[in-house]
Amino acid sequence: MIHRKLSIVAAIGLIAVAVPGASPAHADETAPEPPVVELVLDVSGSMKADDIDGETRMTVAKRAFNEVVDALPETTQLGIRVLGATYGGDNKKLGCKDTQQIVAVGPVNRVAAKNAIATLKPTGFTPIGLSLREAAKDLDGAGAARRIVLITDGEDTCTPPDPCDVARELAAQGTDLVVDTLGLAPDEKTRKQLVCISQATGGTYAAAQSEEELTDRIKQLVDRAAQPPPVTPAVVEGARDCETAPLLAAGVYTDRELIGEHRFYRVSVRDGDELRASVSIALDRPLNRDYGVLVKAATVDGRELVRGVDAGSGRADVISAGLRWSGDEEPALSATSDICLIVSNSFASATAAGAPGMPVELTIGLVAASQAPDAPGLGSGFLLLFVLVIAGLIAGVLAGWLTRWWVAKWKEN
Numbered sequence: 203m204i205h206r207k208l209s210i211v212a213a214i215g216l217i218a219v220a221v222p223g224a225s226p227a228h229a230d231e232t233a234p235e236p237p238v239v240e241l242v243l244d245v246s247g248s249m250k251a252d253d254i255d256g257e258t259r260m261t262v263a264k265r266a267f268n269e270v271v272d273a274l275p276e277t278t279q280l281g282i283r284v285l286g287a288t289y290g291g292d293n294k295k296l297g298c299k300d301t302q303q304i305v306a307v308g309p310v311n312r313v314a315a316k317n318a319i320a321t322l323k324p325t326g327f328t329p330i331g332l333s334l335r336e337a338a339k340d341l342d343g344a345g346a347a348r349r350i351v352l353i354t355d356g357e358d359t360c361t362p363p364d365p366c367d368v369a370r371e372l373a374a375q376g377t378d379l380v381v382d383t384l385g386l387a388p389d390e391k392t393r394k395q396l397v398c399i400s401q402a403t404g405g406t407y408a409a410a411q412s413e414e415e416l417t418d419r420i421k422q423l424v425d426r427a428a429q430p431p432p433v434t435p436a437v438v439e440g441a442r443d444c445e446t447a448p449l450l451a452a453g454v455y456t457d458r459e460l461i462g463e464h465r466f467y468r469v470s471v472r473d474g475d476e477l478r479a480s481v482s483i484a485l486d487r488p489l490n491r492d493y494g495v496l497v498k499a500a501t502v503d504g505r506e507l508v509r510g511v512d513a514g515s516g517r518a519d520v521i522s523a524g525l526r527w528s529g530d531e532e533p534a535l536s537a538t539s540d541i542c543l544i545v546s547n548s549f550a551s552a553t554a555a556g557a558p559g560m561p562v563e564l565t566i567g568l569v570a571a572s573q574a575p576d577a578p579g580l581g582s583g584f585l586l587l588f589v590l591v592i593a594g595l596i597a598g599v600l601a602g603w604l605t606r607w608w609v610a611k612w613k614e615n
Contacts, residue, residue: 238279238307240337244354246286249324255413259355259386260324266417267319274310281307281340285333286326297327298360303340328356331363338372348379351423355386357395369402374558380405382423387411402486440465444502444542452568458559461549468540478567480524481545483560490550495523498544528571
């Protein structure tokens with residue numbers, strides 16, 4: 203999945219087993235399962251601060267939660283997890299394990315949810331990374347489209363694990379888990395961390411400085427969680443060479459690519475068809491400047507057919523490249539040929555950036571070949587000679603007339 207911030211193209215293909223000569227499989231058209239959402243609320247000691255409309259952050263957050271619970275549709279699958287809610291001591295090792303699910307994921311129970319929220323008091327540390335991991339476990343198997351909404355007023359005080367690394371790990375496990383983040387009166391360090399978490403999973407970031415803003419933001423995030431994605435890309439694992447690459451049908455796929463890596467995929471293109479392929483890579487971590495993405499089509503024996511390149515030199519959320527190729531351009535190929543798609547990148551990072559790799563979305567289309575119209579021309583043979591003769595005569599007459607006029611004028615003067 204990617205980011206979003208990424209446009210998902212509707213398609214019907216699915217991945218085939220990576221066996222040479224295998225036929226690509228297609229997805230069964232089944233209705234998507236209803237999505238579920240878990241709210242993760244920071245109840246650490248910093249929530250005692252009374253800088254939101256003259257009241258404590260915790261008081262304002264509770265009222266906003268109650269309004270949201272009252273507005274939820276009956277069919278909502280909702281869970282609530284808290285962090286920093288029970289341990290008030292100074293032992294960081296204990297405080298950084300302080301996260302609990304106070305409402306299990308299921309059909310919304312307004313009374314139980316509001317009662318659980320009412321008992322919360324700002325207490326301890328802020329183990330965001332651990333809480334995200336546990337929230338993902340809470341949602342495991344709960345639905346096809348899962349969403350975590352993290353609400354906090356500060357950055358993680360318990361690293362490791364780093365929340366950004368945890369978000370990347372969760373994103374690498376599949377395409378159906380998104381983390382949205384909401385900062386309560388956040389400072390710049392908190393904002394950067396929350397943006398990093400949301401970007402890594404294709405989620406969104408928002409900030410709230412008042413109770414009204416907080417209520418509106420939470421409602422927006424919960425409403426968004428109730429909308430399943432139009433297409434769930436099929437998970438595929440590219441190979442290190444074309445011979446062992448998975449055979450793909452037309453469709454949308456998701457993969458992970460390490461910095462500086464090459465990924466290989468195969469597509470069967472029939473005579474008279476046109477291959478259209480695009481790749482988008484979400485930049486879920488800081489990168490050095492001057493980077494690029496390359497997608498190439500080649501024969502199985504490595505002869506390049508066409509390539510598409512895109513490059514970036516500054517901050518961007520997504521970088522993409524695409525190509526088009528028709529079998530008519532290579533008459534020597536058989537009626538149905540396996541074409542190799544190679545996705546490469548020229549990313550570099552100032553920090554250690556290993557697994558998981560960058561999220562990749564690959565879109566493959568196969569359509570009837572569209573012939574480019576012939577460029578307009580003057581013709582050939584006798585027709586061309588005739589046109590040139592006429593043009594020469596006209597030019598000669600005009601040149602002679604202008605010369606005589608100039609000479610006559612010169613004699614008069």
